[in-house]
Amino acid sequence: MSIDGQVALVTGAGRGIGRAIALRLARDGADVAVLDVHADTLDAVAAEVRALGRRAVTVTADVGDRGQVHDAVDRTVAELGGLDVMVNNAGIALVGPLSETTEDQVARIWRVNVDGVLWGIQAAAASFLARGVRGRIVNASSIAGHDGFEMLGVYSATKFAVRGLTQAAAKEYASAGITVNAYCPGVVGTDMWVEIDQRFADLTGAPRGATYEKFVGGIALGRAETPEDVAGYVSFLAGPDAAYMTGQSGLIDGGLVYR
Ligand SMILES: NC(=O)C1=CN([C@@H]2O[C@H](COP(=O)(O)OP(=O)(O)OC[C@H]3O[C@@H](n4cnc5c(N)ncnc54)[C@H](O)[C@@H]3O)[C@@H](O)[C@H]2O)C=CC1
Ligand SMILES: CC(=O)C(C)=O
Secondary structure, three states: OOOOOOEEEEEOOOOHHHHHHHHHHHHOOOEEEEEEOOOOOHHHHHHHHHHOOOOEEEEEOOOOOHHHHHHHHHHHHHHHOOOOEEEEOOOOOOOOOHHHOOHHHHHHHHHHHHHHHHHHHHHHHHHHHHHOOOOEEEEEOOHHHOOOOOOOHHHHHHHHHHHHHHHHHHHHHHHHOOEEEEEEEOOEOOHHHHHHHHHHHHHHOOOOOHHHHHHHHOOOOOOOEOHHHHHHHHHHHHOHHHOOOOOOEEEEOOOOOOO
16 A cells, blocks of 8 residues: 555545545555544544544644644644645635625635645644654645636636645755645536536526536546546655655646646
C-alpha cells in the first residue's frame, strides 16, 4: 500500500470529494482525521474509515478560522500520533454575474477557498517542520483555476489563488523536503454541482439539470467525473510516486480544459 502507516487530515471530508479522498487514503493504508464545518456526517465517514481497518478521528472546524485549523492539526498529531499528509479540500461555490457580486459574497468565499487553504498549508507545514517530517500538502483547485468561467468568476478567482499559494508554498518549503501540489477536477457529480446547477436555473431560467449537462457535454471522455476519480489522483500526490513533484496544479477533468 502506497501510504501505509501514514496519517492524513482531510478538510471538507463530510461529503463529496473530501469523503472519497478520506476513504481512498484509508484504503491505501493511512489513518485519517476527517474535518468538516458541518458535524452531522463526520461520524459516518469516520465509521467507513474504521471499517477499512484504519483509525479515524472527527474534527468539527471551520477552515476559514486560523486558530481552528492549527488546533485541528495539533489534535490530529495528538490523537493519531503524527501527520504526514494534509489535504486542503474544503471549498464552496458562488454563482452569479460579476456585476451583481457583493462584498459579503466575496469575503465569504475567499475566507473558505483561499484563507482556508492558506491556514491549512501554514498549520501542516509548521507541524511537519517541528517534527522533521517530509510531509505532503495537497490543495483543491479546479478547472476554474485554469480557466475563468462565466457566472463563476469569483469562484474562478479563488481557484486561481489556490494555484498561486501552491506554487509559493512549494518553493518556501522545498528545502525541508515538503511537497505542495494541487488537484484541479472538472465536473464532479457532488452536492456542490447540484447547488451550482440550481443557482444557474434560478438566475438564467435554464431548466434544472441543463447547466450540468452542458458542462458534462464538453468532457472528451464522455462522462461526469466521480469523487473517486479525484481521490485516486490525490492518493498519488500523497504517495511515493509523486516524491519528485511539487508546485503543480494538475488537471484531472476527463479532457475538458487544456493547458
Ligand atoms: N464538484 C466539482 O465539480 C468540483 C469541486 N472542486 C473543489 O473540490 C472541493 C470539494 O468539492 P465537493 O466535494 O464537490 O463540494 P461539496 O460542497 O459537496 O463538499 C464540500 C464539503 O466542504 C465542507 N465545508 C464547506 N465550508 C467549510 C469550512 N469553512 N470549513 C470546513 N469544511 C467546510 C462542506 O460542509 C462539505 O462537506 C472544493 O474545494 C471544490 O471547490 C473543484 C472542481 C470541481
Ligand atoms: C465546481 C467547479 O469547480 C467547477 C464548475 O469547475
